[in-house]
Amino acid sequence: MNSDTATLALSEVERPRWALRAAAVLLLSVGAGLLLLAVRQAGAGDGLFSALALLAPGWGGLVQAGLGLLRAAHRAPPVALALPWRWILAGAVGWCLGWALLAFSIPKAQAKDEAPSAAADSPLYPPLAAWRDFSPATFAAYAVAILGGEVVLVLLQTFLASGARGLGMAAPSAFVLSLLAAVLVAFAAGAFGAARARRLAAPEATIAVLYLGTPLPVLLTLLPNFPRAALWVGYRFREITYVAELIGRPEIAYWLTFTLLVVALALGILSGFVAGGSGTLDLSTGFELFVAARHVQVFRPRLLFGGLLVLLLGVVPPLLVLAVLRAADAAVERTRIRALGLKDPMLAAAAQRAWAEKAQTATAMMTALSVGGVGVGVMALIIVLSVMSGFEADLQTKILGTNAHVVVLKYTDNGAMPEYAEVVKKVEGLRGVIGVTPFIFGQVMIASEGNVDGTIIKGIDPASVGSVTDLPKNVLPGGNIDWLTQPNSIPVHRPARPRAATDADDEVVHHTPGGTEPVLPGILLGRELAASLRVLVGDRVTAVSPLGGGMGPTGPVPRSRAFRVAGIFYTGMYEYDSKFAYISLGEAQSFLDVKGATGVELKVADVDDARRISGAALQALDGYPYRTKDWGEMNRNLFSALRLEKLMMGIILTIIVIVAAGLIVATVTMLVLEKRKEISVLKALGVPDSGVVKIFLAEGLQIGLAGGLLGLLSGLAWCLFIEKVGLRMDPQVYYIHSLPVKVEPLQTALAVVIAVLVSYLASVFPALRAAQVEPVEGLKAE
């Protein structure tokens, strides 16, 4: 019982434990060092260390490290795997021993040699006696949540998207549906587990996520590195890998999806705890919202209006106006108080007191700031994502305006399709096809008097091409696509300089003021191409096809033919405007020596359905020797790069929201500190822990909702401004006139939802701390 002997006894126990711990740490470092050495000897050092450097920002680096090790191991010849087993073994033994020692050094309960207290035989306080650290049932529920969520996602996606044994839905919509189902499973099972346990059960959740949740994404990430395993199981995941590859970096997709499931599980656990923490399922929040609304008061018109002004006009002008108004207010009030004081000093004192009480508390300031922070994050997300969507939509219109949605080609030695008319008939009737036209594809050099340029030349049917591409609409005034087949109509504005008539076929001539000009077949040139060739409509250009003149004594002889510019087109895509030329199908057949056509182009009603229609067209043609490609396949790199870029931008901007969430953590923590006494009182009045959690969660949620609302309004206002007024851009540099904007409702809603969700999650920690406030603590007499 003597306190001196007690401290002495304690220090005697402490000393060997610290020695043990030091030895354990030493062993751990030696083990780790040996393992690192082994890695170096295996030749994976560089890859690993660069990956470890990446580890700092997140767990993605860990995956990279594993991949680096694997690659190093696979580079060695498979017969003698050059892994330094001895070093690895020694390192592993050191590592394990170190942990074992650390575990050993954890102090066990010591039976002190003390006289039994007066309470010796009384019953222990029952909650303490009934304390449980691990509940297998809750663990099972969490396991169902994370593993079940993953399984549901994989199976449902395969079922919905698979053409052969499923519904054959478009892959992205199938993914959205199955992700929704998986998130629901994770949320519901998590909520059930927590409600049953009446606590958060963090150990169970951690074990479930780490041991049951991670294997699938790890497997999917590593699969491409094991060709044999990929052959064995890879095809079962083909619908999954296809969706993941749509954004270019499949592993990012796997881990993001996994993270989403974990967040759903966490939200489920929290909701289960909050809803079921009072013993019965308690979903009503009336009282908690009533209290929370009085605490934060974010939905004040003045605060919201002021926040909106700041987000729309920037920080400085509204603050200046506010400062001026405040100063004027204060001056008027001081004058009034002085006047009052001359009559009755008591009135002046009362007025002064009222004036002082109007000052805001620090917590109110913090609340306003965090609302603003969330607002800024949401606004930035909405604007940037909308502008990027605008760019994507702009690019898509331009690409789809020039290219067909689906192309039918044929495997032959010269790539020709003489029976194209039959192919057109067969695919014309397919559901979803709204336009069909044949085409010939070739590469030539085009020369004018001023310049030479290499181009892609396409033979088209001017009558039907308009049903597939926007070419007829893109021809600039002064030209006409119909002149491709009516060369007589091409106006000749300026006569060519006197030159020898080389083309013996030119029998028909134009009569111009300057003399006569031969009638030549028409050609359409892109705006940039025409500019670099320095030609206008009616001018003459010569196309040279390197193959097509037959065989001469020295090999293939180029064939050349003269064309007259029938029109100049402008698509808005520099690549197309500088590299494309169109002639009529008949001219192309004879000039490029192609029988029939190269292939057939289709236009479909719904561009997102192109993949399915492409398959249907191939079926209608009985497969080989025909093949089809949809626009996504033809431009896959471009669009997956765009999607990846947008995803990354979203992630980076979400960091702004997370910074705002830090503000929310601080604000709600301050609120909790400020309201300690009130929390104690509420608990004495019979508010359960889950009720206290609900109150402070509701406060974070209100801040998030107010901020999300501000961000939504100001973001939409900015987008509207950019769209209607426009931000001018130099077309010489960017090839577009103004910043394109496209507000996608789903993506905008997602930005707000993310902000609200992050605010909700940010208030979780302070809310749980609030629930831990001991009632007695705040009830001490002042």
Next chain:
Amino acid sequence: MALVEIRDVFKSYWLHGKRIDVLSGVSLDIERGELVSLVGASGAGKSTFLHVLGTLDAPVAGSLHFDGTSVFELSDAGLARFRNRTIGFVFQSHFLLPEFTALENVAMPALVQRVDRAAALAQARALLERVGLGARLDHRPGELSGGEAQRVALARALVLQPALLLADEPTGNLDPATGEGIHQLLREVNRDLGITMVVVTHNEVLARSMPRQLRLQAGKVLRA
């Protein structure tokens, strides 16, 4: 069977590794409808005893039976419901919630119990009129005098008609005349509503006016 049966309740604090025994084996029965006063020196553990009795503080060992139920075996949520339905607290400070009006403060326990808002407010209004504050319904706690605030706190403790009212020096912060008013009110409540009451007080004169008088000394409850 007594309303409250306390058996062998122990409670200790540790300060710099030294144990301070506050309650060392308190056993006590309180009958239905009793009005009990509890006196004792400062730091004798009167408040701690009241907190343990009101399940605000966990003892080290011991049992508490209320109307036959073993209260300490309830879960946290069960304890919260028990406090809400069966116990009313009045503290030395009024501990009203500053953001709410007197009316809302009184209605709060009913709102916690998910009683309909209008019904809860009506009940609270009736009680406030009964304690003589019918004209102060919409005032915030900061706008009330000490005696008024304590009356509001008493009304809040009574709004759900608790079986047991625990008062921790309810007049400690008030002048003698106002304090006597509060005590008068407590006796009325005990007489008219039949609510069992334990009142901790420093004031020996007031304590002696109660039917049953207890003294907390050396961790035990004795008859005064």
